[in-house]
Amino acid sequence: MSRHRTEFAAFYEAAKDDCLRTVLASVGDAVAAEDLVAEAFARAWARWSQVRQHPAPRAWVISTALNANVSAWRRRRRELPLLGHDWPGWPGVADGSVDRDLMAALQCLPERQRQVVALRIFLDLNTARTADMLGIAPGTVSAHLARAMAVLRTEFAIQQQVES
Amino acid sequence: MNDQYLMTGVKDAFADVEMRTPAVRVMARGNVLRRRRRLSLAAGAAAVTSGAAVAVAMLAPAGHPASRRETASDAQHGAAPAPVSPAILAAWTVTETPNGTVKVTIREMRNLAGLQAKLRADGVHVVVTASLAWPAACREWRAGNYRMGNQVLRNANETGLPSPNGTEIFIRPSAIPSGAFLWLGISQTGKPNGVVGPPGPMGSGYLSASRACIDS
Numbered sequence: 001m002s003r004h005r006t007e008f009a010a011f012y013e014a015a016k017d018d019c020l021r022t023v024l025a026s027v028g029d030a031v032a033a034e035d036l037v038a039e040a041f042a043r044a045w046a047r048w049s050q051v052r053q054h055p056a057p058r059a060w061v062i063s064t065a066l067n068a069n070v071s072a073w074r075r076r077r078r079e080l081p082l083l084g085h086d087w088p089g090w091p092g093v094a095d096g097s098v099d100r101d102l103m104a105a106l107q108c109l110p111e112r113q114r115q116v117v118a119l120r121i122f123l124d125l126n127t128a129r130t131a132d133m134l135g136i137a138p139g140t141v142s143a144h145l146a147r148a149m150a151v152l153r154t155e156f157a158i159q160q161q162v163e164s
Numbered sequence: 165m166n167d168q169y170l171m172t173g174v175k176d177a178f179a180d181v182e183m184r185t186p187a188v189r190v191m192a193r194g195n196v197l198r199r200r201r202r203l204s205l206a207a208g209a210a211a212v213t214s215g216a217a218v219a220v221a222m223l224a225p226a227g228h229p230a231s232r233r234e235t236a237s238d239a240q241h242g243a244a245p246a247p248v249s250p251a252i253l254a255a256w257t258v259t260e261t262p263n264g265t266v267k268v269t270i271r272e273m274r275n276l277a278g279l280q281a282k283l284r285a286d287g288v289h290v291v292v293t294a295s296l297a298w299p300a301a302c303r304e305w306r307a308g309n310y311r312m313g314n315q316v317l318r319n320a321n322e323t324g325l326p327s328p329n330g331t332e333i334f335i336r337p338s339a340i341p342s343g344a345f346l347w348l349g350i351s352q353t354g355k356p357n358g359v360v361g362p363p364g365p366m367g368s369g370y371l372s373a374s375r376a377c378i379d380s
Binding site: 034044046048106121145 | 167170173175182185189190191194195198
C-alpha cells in the first residue's frame with residue numbers, strides 16, 4: 001500500500017497540471033475544472049491497482065473528468081444564466097492566469113473541437129490516441145483539429161495586430 | 165502561422181495554470197470512494213446470497229399514467245432500495261414500455277410466485293407456473309376456443325428461443341380478454357422444475373378467471 005501511495009503521489013505531481021490545463025481548456029471554468037480534475041484523480045486513487053496498468057493514466061483521468069462534467073452539466077442545464085444578464089465573463093479565469101480572449105475563442109469552439117485541441121496540445125496525444133480516447137475516427141480528429149486551428153489562428157492574428 | 169507555432173502559443177497561454185489541490189486531499193477523497201464501493205459490493209453480494217435481491221420495475225396499474233420506474237427491492241417491505249451492482253443480475257425484471265406493454269425478463273427460475281404477485285399487483289391478469297402445465301384447479305378459457313395474437317404476448321426474440329439475457333417477453337395487459345387470465349408456463353430444459361437456473365421453453369394460454377384457479 002505504501003508503495004502504491006508513493007507511486008500515486010508521484011503520478012499526481014507529474015500529471016496534475018497538464019490534466020487541469022486540458023480540462024480547463026475544455027470546460028472553460030477554472031473552479032469547475034479544478035474540482036473535476038481533483039475528483040477524477042480521487043477516483044483514480046480509489047482504483048489505483050487498475051488505473052496504474054492503464055496504457056495512458058493521464059488520459060483516463062481526463063476522460064473521467066470530462067464525463068463527470070457532462071453529468072454535472074446535465075444536472076445544471078436548467079440553471080444556465082441568460083446572456084447579457086449580469087454576465088460575469090468566463091468564471092474562474094478572472095485572475096489573469098489565462099488570456100481572456102484566448103479562453104473566449106476556445107469556448108466558442110464546438111465541444112468536440114475543444115476536446116481535440118486540449119488533448120493534442122496539453123497531453124501531446126497523437127491523432128490515433130485522441131481518436132481512441134474520444135471514440136471517434138482518426139479522420140474526424142484531423143478535421144476537428146483543422147477547423148479549430150483555423151479559428152484560433154484568426155484569434156491569434158487579431159491579438160498580434162492589436163499588440164503591434 | 166503554422167499549426168505547431170499556434171499550438172505552442174496556446175500551450176504557453178496556459179502555463180501559469182496550476183492545480184492547487186494537495187495530493188493528500190485527493191487521496192483522502194479516494195479512500196472514501198474506495199470504502200463506499202466496497203460497502204456497495206458487499207451489500208450487493210449479501211443480497212444475492214440471501215436470495216433476496218430482486219430488481220423490479222414498479223408498474224403503474226392499468227389506466228394510470230405511464231411512468232417508467234425501475235427500483236431494486238429487497239425482502240423487507242418498506243426498506244429503501246439497495247443499490248445493485250451491474251454485475252449482479254436479478255432473477256427477473258418487469259419493465260413498463262412507453263407503448264403500454266410490459267417487458268418481462270426471466271434470467272433464473274427463482275421466485276416465480278413473486279413475479280406473478282408483482283404482475284398482478286400491477287394490473288396484469290396472469291398465472292405463472294414453473295412448468296409446462298397449468299395448475300390443476302384451472303380450466304382453459306373457452307375450452308381452448310380462442311386465438312391468442314402476438315399483440316397479447318410476444319417473445320422479444322423472434323425465433324421464440326430464450327435470448328442470451330434469458331427469456332424476454334412483452335405482454336400487453338389491455339389486450340387480455342375480460343374473464344381470462346394469461347398463463348405463462350416457464351420450464352427448464354433437462355432440470356427438475358423449480359430448480360434455480362436459466363429458463364427453457366415457455367407455454368402460454370388463457371385460463372378461466374375462477375377464484376380456485378387464481379388462488380391456486
